[in-house]
Amino acid sequence: MIELEGLTKHYGDKVAVDDLTLTVRPGIVTGFLGPNGAGKSTTMRMMLDLDNPTAGTVRIDGKHYRQLQDPLTYIGALLEAKSVHGGRSAANHLLCLAQSNGIPRSRVTEVLDTVGLSGVAKKRSKGFSLGMSQRLGIAAALLGDPQVLLFDEPVNGLDPEGIHWIRNLMKNLAAQGRTVFVSSHLMSEMALTAEHLIVIGQGRLMADTSMREFIQQNSRSYVRVRSPEREKLLDLLHSEGIDAVAAGNGSLEVDGVPADRLGELAAAHQLVLHELSPQQASLEEAFMQLTADSVEYHARDGEPVPAQAGSPPGGRAPGAPQPAGARPGEAQPTGWGADWQKKRS
Numbered sequence: 001m002i003e004l005e006g007l008t009k010h011y012g013d014k015v016a017v018d019d020l021t022l023t024v025r026p027g028i029v030t031g032f033l034g035p036n037g038a039g040k041s042t043t044m045r046m047m048l049d050l051d052n053p054t055a056g057t058v059r060i061d062g063k064h065y066r067q068l069q070d071p072l073t074y075i076g077a078l079l080e081a082k083s084v085h086g087g088r089s090a091a092n093h094l095l096c097l098a099q100s101n102g103i104p105r106s107r108v109t110e111v112l113d114t115v116g117l118s119g120v121a122k123k124r125s126k127g128f129s130l131g132m133s134q135r136l137g138i139a140a141a142l143l144g145d146p147q148v149l150l151f152d153e154p155v156n157g158l159d160p161e162g163i164h165w166i167r168n169l170m171k172n173l174a175a176q177g178r179t180v181f182v183s184s185h186l187m188s189e190m191a192l193t194a195e196h197l198i199v200i201g202q203g204r205l206m207a208d209t210s211m212r213e214f215i216q217q218n219s220r221s222y223v224r225v226r227s228p229e230r231e232k233l234l235d236l237l238h239s240e241g242i243d244a245v246a247a248g249n250g251s252l253e254v255d256g257v258p259a260d261r262l263g264e265l266a267a268a269h270q271l272v273l274h275e276l277s278p279q280q281a282s283l284e285e286a287f288m289q290l291t292a293d294s295v296e297y298h299a300r301d302g303e304p305v306p307a308q309a310g311s312p313p314g315g316r317a318p319g320a321p322q323p324a325g326a327r328p329g330e331a332q333p334t335g336w337g338a339d340w341q342k343k344r345s
């Protein structure tokens, strides 16, 4: 397992990682989430002794990284897929790593086969696509057959088949009893892969919980009900002391009552329903809800507006409503490109 205790990293005045204490357990895939700049890569680098902590410790199976003999046989990692000597072939790159870590040469062929790069084993890695480089990085992580694996954005650049493959690979590694710690911004992918989540924001621990609990605790689940007799249904629900609010498309959103009970109530009062659907928030919604206040980099609202002949940047789409305060026929600069347009006029 990986144990962090009070792990902290300052870069000058910037607190990149702030007093993290947590344990990453074997046998499951643990997802590592946080907005841009939250401190994920810094934490992973400190786990691998690539950065010195300002305070605190990291232990891999009870030992500091520096105490590990042949560290690749304890912990394998994919951090920067492109950080490979471009002049070396894939096989040579892996062979160098193997030789410096007491790993037999035969493992190079095995891991190249595992990641599907046998056909390009002798090709120089500088010609590799991002997806191929990711696979080579994963091969390097697997080389020493370690019990602990770290993957920073492993699906970056992979095609759908590759994404499917890495998802199964991580699950299989965990099922073998290994510790698998993975960061990704792809929430849908994380939701399919990780069983446990660690979430940080501005360097601080925000959640350390199972995927299920995380979604339940940080999002609202409700039942959407649609009926041609919405007002009657609303009165009925209120008379039963059930909270319901009118939503778009003639529907109601009902909190805290299972769909079965709502269906039975409607049937008992002979009310027709056109929809009765439980709504559970996604990991993405739960993540955004939890981390909204710790997002460091905010983009401005507004759509990029393409400059078209006869239509100034920021102009309205045909049929779009006139912005408040605008004179008829006059396009108002709003959103993306608005400052640029103001400077021009």
Ligand SMILES: Nc1ncnc2c1ncn2[C@@H]1O[C@H](COP(=O)(O)OP(=O)(O)OP(=O)(O)O)[C@@H](O)[C@H]1O
Pocket (backbone or CB within 6 Å): 011, 014, 015, 016, 034, 035, 036, 037, 038, 039, 040, 041, 042, 043
């Ligand atoms: N070498 C460095 N020198 C100065 N500041 C740094 C350095 N490395 C990281 N930082 C800062 O530390 C903070 C955490 O960065 P880090 O790269 O760990 O975040 P992250 O969660 O991995 O972000 P992303 O999701 O964008 O990859 C950021 O504010 C970053 O600017």
